[in-house]
Every structure is written in structure tokens, then in C-alpha cells.
Amino acid sequence: MDAILEARALTKRYGATLALNNVDLTLPRGKIIGLLGPNGSGKTTLLKIAAGLLTPTSGVILADNRPIGEQTKSVISFLPERTYLPDWMTVNDCLDYFEDFYSDFDRKRAVEMLTRLAVPANKRMRTLSKGTREKMQLVLVMSRRAKLYLLDEPIGGVDPATRDYILDTIIGNYDSEATILISTHLISDVEKVLDEFLFLKEGIITMHDTTDNIRETQGKSLDELFREVFRC
Amino acid sequence: MLGKLMKHDFRALSRTLFPLQIGILAGGLLATLLTVLTVRLSNASWAGSNGSTMLKELIMAASTTMSVLIGIAIAASAFVTILLICIHFYRSFLCDEGYLTFTLPVSTSNLLWSKLLTGIFWLLINAVVICVTILIFAVFGTTSAGIANQSVLDLIKQFFTEFLPRAAQYISIPLVIVECVIVGLLAIASQMLELYFAIIVGGQIAKKHRILAAIGMYLLINMGVGIISSVFTSVVAFGEGVWEITLNTAQEVGTFFTSVFGWYGVLFAGLSVLFFLVSRSILKKNLNLQ
Numbered sequence: 302m303d304a305i306l307e308a309r310a311l312t313k314r315y316g317a318t319l320a321l322n323n324v325d326l327t328l329p330r331g332k333i334i335g336l337l338g339p340n341g342s343g344k345t346t347l348l349k350i351a352a353g354l355l356t357p358t359s360g361v362i363l364a365d366n367r368p369i370g371e372q373t374k375s376v377i378s379f380l381p382e383r384t385y386l387p388d389w390m391t392v393n394d395c396l397d398y399f400e401d402f403y404s405d406f407d408r409k410r411a412v413e414m415l416t417r418l419a420v421p422a423n424k425r426m427r428t429l430s431k432g433t434r435e436k437m438q439l440v441l442v443m444s445r446r447a448k449l450y451l452l453d454e455p456i457g458g459v460d461p462a463t464r465d466y467i468l469d470t471i472i473g474n475y476d477s478e479a480t481i482l483i484s485t486h487l488i489s490d491v492e493k494v495l496d497e498f499l500f501l502k503e504g505i506i507t508m509h510d511t512t513d514n515i516r517e518t519q520g521k522s523l524d525e526l527f528r529e530v531f532r533c
Numbered sequence: 534m535l536g537k538l539m540k541h542d543f544r545a546l547s548r549t550l551f552p553l554q555i556g557i558l559a560g561g562l563l564a565t566l567l568t569v570l571t572v573r574l575s576n577a578s579w580a581g582s583n584g585s586t587m588l589k590e591l592i593m594a595a596s597t598t599m600s601v602l603i604g605i606a607i608a609a610s611a612f613v614t615i616l617l618i619c620i621h622f623y624r625s626f627l628c629d630e631g632y633l634t635f636t637l638p639v640s641t642s643n644l645l646w647s648k649l650l651t652g653i654f655w656l657l658i659n660a661v662v663i664c665v666t667i668l669i670f671a672v673f674g675t676t677s678a679g680i681a682n683q684s685v686l687d688l689i690k691q692f693f694t695e696f697l698p699r700a701a702q703y704i705s706i707p708l709v710i711v712e713c714v715i716v717g718l719l720a721i722a723s724q725m726l727e728l729y730f731a732i733i734v735g736g737q738i739a740k741k742h743r744i745l746a747a748i749g750m751y752l753l754i755n756m757g758v759g760i761i762s763s764v765f766t767s768v769v770a771f772g773e774g775v776w777e778i779t780l781n782t783a784q785e786v787g788t789f790f791t792s793v794f795g796w797y798g799v800l801f802a803g804l805s806v807l808f809f810l811v812s813r814s815i816l817k818k819n820l821n822l823q
Contacts, residue, residue, distance in 0.1 A: 352636050353636060353820075354631070354636065354820065355820065356819055371638050371640050374636055374639075375638035387545065387624075394544075401540070402537060
């Protein structure tokens with residue numbers, strides 16, 4: 302089966318800082334993959350390049366066998382770590398917006414999830430708490446029938462109960478044919494749902510393996526391995 | 534997709550620009566009423582105590598001040614409209630909202646077209662609202678007797694019944710109207726695209742003070758545009774043989790201005806295409822949303 306995301310010699314510089322250094326990467330379809338690394342390792346940069354928000358300094362990146370552009374954006378659902386919905390929009394406006402632009406958006410599913418969250422449809426974004434806005438974004442992103450989900454720190458900075466809600470939403474709403482690339486440094490929370498993982502250190506992928514293989518061959522949990530590899 | 538983008542851009546801009554236009558009309562009506570009040574009071578003979586004369590003068594002074602302030606606010610509304618359009622562009626492209634804008638499955642060209650067309654639309658609405666407000670003021674706010682100022686109405690009537698038929702003997706009125714509309718739209722488009730271009734470049738060169746950088750870029754670009762315009766008009770003027778042109782008859786004057794207008798249209802079109810293509814290229818090949 303061909304790859305959903307492929308990078309070859311992908312490099313990104315911010316002035317003198319090398320955020321991604323010659324990254325080679327092939328991600329299969331139908332997997333939940335953890336993009337793991339400490340702060341500043343290049344996780345967000347990689348996701349933003351794949352989402353089309355950053356231009357790589359050099360190298361090639363393909364999503365669904367196409368260069369990043371208009372067509373790849375229709376199959377990629379990206380959840381950034383910041384809230385991006387305009388604060389004047391109501392919940393309904395946001396649903397309209399996604400429905401207008403994404404043919405794979407499942408409004409019914411989004412409404413169901415929002416009803417469970419008890420978010421009123423006529424509420425403006427500015428009146429919602431930061432946590433609810435983040436959940437709202439997650440609902441929008443996961444209500445798409447995308448081929449590739451890029452989730453940047455979806456469980457960072459939230460309480461354990463919300464963490465469970467987010468992970469349940471992610472697992473409960475993705476198509477088994479789709480791939481989820483989820484960046485986090487909270488390994489223990491996501492470990493149970495990951496099929497594969499990537500370790501990213503100072504812009505270099507130091508390890509790409511399946512979680513089962515690590516448990517079987519090294520007898521360690523991913524969290525233990527992460528602590529060992531990234532020990533300060 | 535362009536239609537959908539325009540729909541959402543229009544909605545976003547309407548939130549601030551629609552109330553602004555209503556405010557202009559309301560302000561214009563208020564200024565008209567206050568001016569009428571001032572004119573009527575100044576003509577009225579108030580026989581009475583010093584106190585009532587003072588009250589009359591006080592009301593007149595307050596009305597005049599209010600009218601002038603409203604007039605300034607209406608004149609400034611065009612600037613405010615442009616400012617609000619630019620803020621919308623800045624937020625959509627360079628702030629957190631950019632994460633939404635640039636992950637949409639639409640082309641960069643369509644993103645720019647949408648911002649351009651909705652911006653032009655609102656500027657035209659603003660121009661119409663200002664013209665209507667001025668017309669209301671001129672007709673109803675400048676008379677000391679009756680409701681409407683008959684001399685202003687006569688002047689408007691004269692324009693259509695005398696001036697235009699006379700002008701039509703020398704120039705083609707429909708052609709001039711079409712030319713004015715096209716050149717006017719191209720002028721607005723080149724100005725909007727110049728502003729957008731300055732915002733995009735400002736966002737590229739500065740990490741923190743992007744708005745300041747955008748203003749600086751706009752001033753620099755404007756200087757460049759000024760130089761290009763001067764060179765262009767000089768080349769065109771000499772190419773047209775400006776020293777041989779005589780402006781003795783109305784027909785010669787009409788032909789001359791039609792030609793000048795046409796060349797300005799070419800200039801604005803060229804600048805618009807240049808700003809659009811460079812902006813698109815930056816957003817497509819060098820987007821770095823922090």
C-alpha cells in the first residue's frame with residue numbers, strides 16, 4: 302500500500318536555526334502514529350509543512366502522492382495547537398464554514414459531538430472558554446472524513462478528564478483507512494492508542510517503529526523508551 | 534470556491550462595515566437637521582431678553598460645531614473603511630486565522646481574488662453612501678425656506694438637461710461613462726492590491742512589529758509607484774506628441790482627456806497585475822505562518 306505522507310531530505314531553517322534536518326519519512330495509511338519529541342524538536346514544523354502553512358527550505362514532501370497544495374488540503378485535516386476560529390463566529394457559523402469548504406465534512410456527526418459537549422449552536426467563539434474552543438476545533442477537525450489527520454499537541458495543557466475526552470473523540474471518529482499523526486510529549490496518555498511512533502530530536506528522526514515491536518523486543522513501554530532516549 | 538470565499542469574507546466585513554455605513558447616513562441626516570436648525574435660527578428674529586439671544590447663539594454654535602464634526606467623520610469614513618478592510622486581510626492571512634485560511638482547499642489566487650473583490654465592493658458601497666449623504670445635505674440642509682433647496686435641484690436638473698446634451702455633441706457620453714467606471718475600478722483595485730502587497734511583505738520581513746513593517750512597506754512601495762507613474766506618464770506624453778496637442782476646441786479637450794484616462798487605465802491595470810502576481814507568488818512559494 303502506498304504512503305499517505307512521504308518526505309525526502311526535508312529541511313527547514315529559521316535563520317540560523319535548523320528546525321528540520323534532512324528528514325526522510327514514509328507514513329502508511331490506516332495507522333495512528335505518534336510524533337514524539339521534546340519541545341523544540343521540530344514536531345510542529347513538520348506538521349505545519351505537511352498542512353501547507355510553512356514552506357520547506359529544501360526537500361520534497363508529498364501527501365497522498367501529491368505535492369502539498371490545494372488538492373492535499375482537501376484530504377488533510379489539521380488541528381493546530383492554537384485556536385484559530387474567528388471570535389465573532391458562532392458555533393453554527395463554524396459548522397457552515399467547514400461544510401462549505403470541505404466536501405468530507407460530516408455536519409451531523411459534528412452536531413452530535415457538540416450536543417454531547419453541551420455547546421449551544423448560537424454561542425459566539427469569544428464567549429466560549431479556551432478549553433471549549435479547543436474542543437470545538439477538535440470536533441470540527443475530527444468530523445471530516447479525511448485521509449490524513451495532523452493533530453498538534455491536542456492533549457497538551459488540558460486536565461486528565463478532558464484528555465480522555467479528546468482521545469476518545471479522536472479514536473471514535475476516525476476512519477480505519479485514514480492515518481492520524483499526533484504530536485505530543487505526553488507519551489503515557491497516548492501510548493495505548495498508537496500503532497507506530499516517530500522520535501524527533503533536534504530536527505532529525507532518530508527512531509520510527511511500531512509500539513508492539515518496542516514492547517516485544519525491548520520489553521519497555523514507549524514512555525520508558527522516550528525517557529531513556531531523551532534523558533537530559 | 535471563489536463564491537464561497539467571497540460569501541464568508543463579505544459576512545466578516547459586513548459585521549463592521551455595514552454599521553459604519555448606517556452610521557454615515559445617520560450622521561449625515563443629523564448634520565442636515567442641525568444645519569437647517571442653524572440656518573433657520575440665524576434668520577429668525579428673536580425679540581426678547583439677552584438670555585434668549587444668548588440661548589439662540591449657543592444653539593447655533595453647538596449645531597454648527599456638531600455639523601462640522603459629523604462632516605469630518607463622514608469624510609474620514611473612507612479611510613476607516615479601507616482600514617477595516619486591511620485589518621480583515623491582516624487577520625485572515627497573517628494572524629491565527631491564517632491557520633484556517635491557508636488550510637482551506639482553495640487556490641492562493643482565489644484567496645486573493647476574494648479579498649480584492651469584497652474590498653472593492655465595500656469601497657464602492659462607502660462611496661455611494663457618502664455621495665447620497667452629501668446629496669441629502671446639499672438638497673435639504675442648505676435651505677432657509679421650504680424643505681428642499683430649489684437652486685440645488687435646478688443645478689442637478691441642469692446637469693442632465695443642458696450640460697450632458699451639450700457635451701454629447703463633442704464626446705460620446707456612454708463611452709466616457711464606461712471609461713470612467715473601468716478606470717475607477719482599476720484605480721481602486723491597484724490601490725487595494727498595493728495595500729495587500731505591503732501587508733504581505735511586512736509580514737514576511739518582520740516577526741514582531743508586522744503592522745509597523747506593513748506601514749513602512751506601504752510608504753516605500755508608494756514612492757516606487759509614484760516614480761513608475763511619473764516615468765509612465767512622461768513616456769506616454771512624449772509618445773503622444775504632447776507638444777503638438779492643441780486644446781482650443783471642446784472636442785480637442787474631450788479627446789485629450791479620453792486619451793489620458795485610457796492611459797491611466799493601462800497604468801492601473803499594469804500595477805494591479807504586478808501586485809497580484811507578486812503577492813500570489815509570495816503566499817504560494819514562501820508562506821511561513823508563525
